[in-house]
Amino acid sequence: MAHGDFVWCDLSTYRSDVTKGFYEAVIGWSYVRDWQSNGDPYFIASNRNRQQSGLFDMPAKYREIGLPSFWMSYIEVSDIEDTVARAEKLGGKIELKPTPFFKTSRIALIRDPLGAGFTVIEKPALPVRDNLASAGSMVWNALYVSNAAAVIPFYQALFGWISSVGDQSGRFAMKLAKRHISDVVELPEEIRGASQFWGVFIGVNDLTVARDAVEEMCGKILYETSEDRSVLIQDPDGAALFLRETGSAATVSEGQNVRETAGWKWKTLLALAILWIGVVFEVYLIWGILFLLWVIPALKSGKTYLVEPIKKLEHPVLYWALVSTWIVLSAVMIAYGLWPATS
Incomplete structure (x- = not known):
């Protein structure tokens, strides 16, 4: 918002x-x-x-x-x-x-x-x-x-x-x-x-x-x-x-x-390309950034999504559970991408 x-x-x-x-x-x-x-x-x-x-x-x-x-x-x-x-x-x-x-x-x-x-x-x-x-x-x-x-x-x-x-x-x-x-x-x-x-x-x-x-x-x-x-x-x-x-x-x-809103959705296309790069090359940092990009609009709009839409006004506990999950996953993926475990 x-x-x-x-x-x-x-x-x-x-x-x-x-x-x-x-x-x-x-x-x-x-x-x-x-x-x-x-x-x-x-x-x-x-x-x-x-x-x-x-x-x-x-x-x-x-x-x-x-x-x-x-x-x-x-x-x-x-x-x-x-x-x-x-x-x-x-x-x-x-x-x-x-x-x-x-x-x-x-x-x-x-x-x-x-x-x-x-x-x-x-x-x-x-x-x-x-x-x-x-x-x-x-x-x-x-x-x-x-x-x-x-x-x-x-x-x-x-x-x-x-x-x-x-x-x-x-x-x-x-x-x-x-x-x-x-x-x-x-x-x-x-x-x-x-x-x-x-x-x-x-x-x-x-x-x-x-x-x-x-x-x-x-x-x-x-x-x-x-x-x-x-x-x-x-x-x-x-x-x-x-x-x-x-x-x-x-x-x-x-x-x-x-x-x-008509025309090319270049942001979505760019995110999709980055997602595939992360999958193919196993770049965990990209996953962390993508999780973070899910968090920001969820905090702005008061709604998120996992299988079905979840809105903060209607289901506040579930909404914050999901947003907190995205934040934790983002932090873990970014940390793992910057400091990968050594064997």
């Missing part, structure tokens, strides 16, 4: 029992109750044995000011104190100062210069959003504003994102280390509403079926775009969420990431 990656989303709602039932019917999530650091309930939405999002009752201070229900995007940061300080200097507003989030993380709620809110999270122990994920997962995040130029410099300075030149539709692609990570989209108020907001996109298998379920469960269809198979819905408690049909180019924001 890296500073500036999207890693989680959750819903602040007034009627958790109603909204849980709504998303169970529309998306297929099931919920398990956990607890926030302050002792309040926090419901984890899951499907396919994967934790997908959170849901919790609106805090009292937001109820008092009449804040509507809302979906929140979480962005990983390397140093939350530094991020919060820089956000203030850049014209942002800190709604929630750094506070514990479960056992290992800390979060802070920030509003950008136009008022769109997002949460930053330090040490999330969460997987990076997968644009190609299956139904039920967060597949995209986009910022909808009245004036992109007023906020793009803020996000560039805060997260190191790089902006492309906007297209005719007022869409600006934001990249992190050459990855298309989000969009900033200018929309008129009659479509966007009065708020500036970060939109969360959840994948569904069939958009038509999902739309029908929304209406059957007393939700609303607010806006639909045919070109990327997405629809903006509103749940019975008033929170807005995008549904995007998976398995289409829309899942990766109009095919951008598909184009970026």
